[in-house]
Every structure is written in structure tokens, then in C-alpha cells.
Amino acid sequence: MNDKLGKWERLIRIWILLASNPAGYTVKDLAGRFGVNIRTIYRDMLALGADLHVSVYDDNGTWKIQGDRVLPPIQFTLPEALNIFLAARLMLRYSHRYDPYAEATFTKLSAVLPPTLARQVHRTMDWMHKLEKDEKRLRVLSTVAEAWVSQRRLKIVYRSLPAQKAAARIIEPYYIEPAAPGHASYILAHCNRAGRLRTFKIERIESAELTSDHYTIPADFDANEFFGSSWGIVVEGEVKTIKLRIADPEIARIMSETVWHPSQVVERRRDGSTIMTLRLMDTVELCSWILSWGEGVEVLEPKELRKEVMNTAKNMVKVYEKG
Secondary structure: OOHHHHHHHHHHHHHHHHHHOOOOEEHHHHHHHHOOOHHHHHHHHHHHHHOOOOOEEEEOOEEEEOHHHOOOOOOOOHHHHHHHHHHHHHHHHHHOOOOHHHHHHHHHHHOOOOHHHHHHHHHHHHHHHOOOOOHHHHHHHHHHHHHHHHOEEEEEEEOOOOOOOOEEEEEEEEEEEEEOOOOEEEEEEEEOOOOEEEEEEHHHEEEEEEEEEEOOOOOOOOHHHHHOOOOOOOOOOOEEEEEEEEOOHHHHHHHHHOOOOOOOEEEEOOOOOEEEEEEEEOOHHHHHHHHOOHHHEEEEEOHHHHHHHHHHHHHHHHHHHHO
């Protein structure tokens, strides 16, 4: 384990000790517990306040923590600890970028994990550290999050996919939603230009600036319900019954053992084929997913989607025939 991670672990463990003992500890006590010198503990106290924003204070030589400003120590069961490890791996495979906030989050959590899992989280964070860092994305995402939490309108300069140049607009963030297939995050927000809810891809925002104007998210807004009938991030059109036929037994098994959408129903037919039925909006994301299975998945319903997939497949053949 490198020195940086050793320091993080020590800081978290000091935090847990102070939070669990209102009487506090002297610097000498802590130095003895962690096998470091007193000067190191003094630096750790400064770091707890500056880096982790923990309200520590010196009470006549005994260091204590302000109880109303800290979460209680966390204990994880093995399945809970495994979820933290899997979340760290998903973050790495989702972003493929170095994110210092993700590193700090999982490094802090790893301090209270079983040693075997903690080592794996550290290795994942070490690997993330080697990836490219996107400063602009981190800056924009942080500003968007602040606007969302404080419910302050946000001025963004945004270049939509078909646009030749970016344009300024004022938005009111309702939700931040990750989209795994596109390895991107989106803001669901009310847009002053469009006069309705729209989704904005973080990577297409050139700049973001908080305003002093406040807004209110409707009390009946539910993001889970909003995205519930969509395949991904695109929410448009009417909900339709989608029927897919899978003849390949291996693809059929994959379809059966994976929950692709809460509405899915998988049925094995006597002829050996499998029918998957879904209740979804017919979007470009759904079409792309169906095409990714090649000839292994056939659209039965609706007719419009079947035609769209067929036409796209024909156009793909034309592209390759040119070569």
C-alpha cells in the first residue's frame, strides 16, 4: 500500500475513534495507537479539518470531534462491503477517467472494509489514478450538483449534438442520471429556451455558472417514474409493447438470466425459440441495443420498430458492400 493510502486509512480510523469516544484522545494516545510520531498526528488533525471537513478541536490537550457535524462510525456486513467493492469497479468501467472525488470516496470507505476487500478497492483506485483526468467535466459536474442541491438556476453554454456552435441557456436541474451504455452522465432539467424538461449531456456543456435565482422542483416529480418506461436516457414517444424473438439458445439464455428492464417477460416456446416482451418507448437507444445482437434477435412487434431495424441493417450492408 502506498503512503498516500496509508495516510487516508489512518485519517479515517482517527475519525472513527474520535466519533465513537466523546471524551476524546490526546495526541500522545493517538500517536501510540497508530505507531507514528506526535508531529504526524498534529498534521492529521489539520488534514481531518481541511481535507475531510471533520470538525475536530483541541480541548485543553484532548482532541475531540463536534458530534453534530459527523456521521456515526459505519460497520459493514460482508455483502454490504462487497457492494462497495463492486461500486468502485463499476465507477472505473463506467467513466474510464480519473476522478479524485471517486478516489476519495472509496478510499474513505475502504478504511472500514475487511482487509481483503480493502486491498482490492485500493488496487482499483490505483488503476483509476493512471487514467486521464477531465478537469472541465469535473468542474461542470460539481457546479451542476451544487445547483441541484441548492436549487439555484444554472447558466450553461451547451452544444447539442446537431448544433454547429454552443448556445447559452438557463436550466433548472431536477436530476442527475448516469447512462452506462454511453459512459456519460446527463442532467434532467427544465430548460428556459425549450419551456419543458430536457436532458443535457455533461460532456456537451462547455461552461456552467450558478445564478442567484432559486427554483423549486415539483413535489410530485419522481425520476424513477420519469425514466421508468425508457430504455436509457431518452424519454420520448408513447409506451409500446415490444416483442422480440430469440432463436439462438445461447442468446436466449443471456436474455433470460439478465434483467434488462423491469417490464420484461421472457417466455420459452415449444419450437425452442424464446419471446421477450417489454413495455417501453420506441427510442433510438432501444433500436441500437437490438441491432447489437445481429441476426440473433428479431423484432416481431411493433411494425414500425421492425421496419426501422430492417432498414438500418440494409444500410449497414450497403456500407460494407462498398468496400
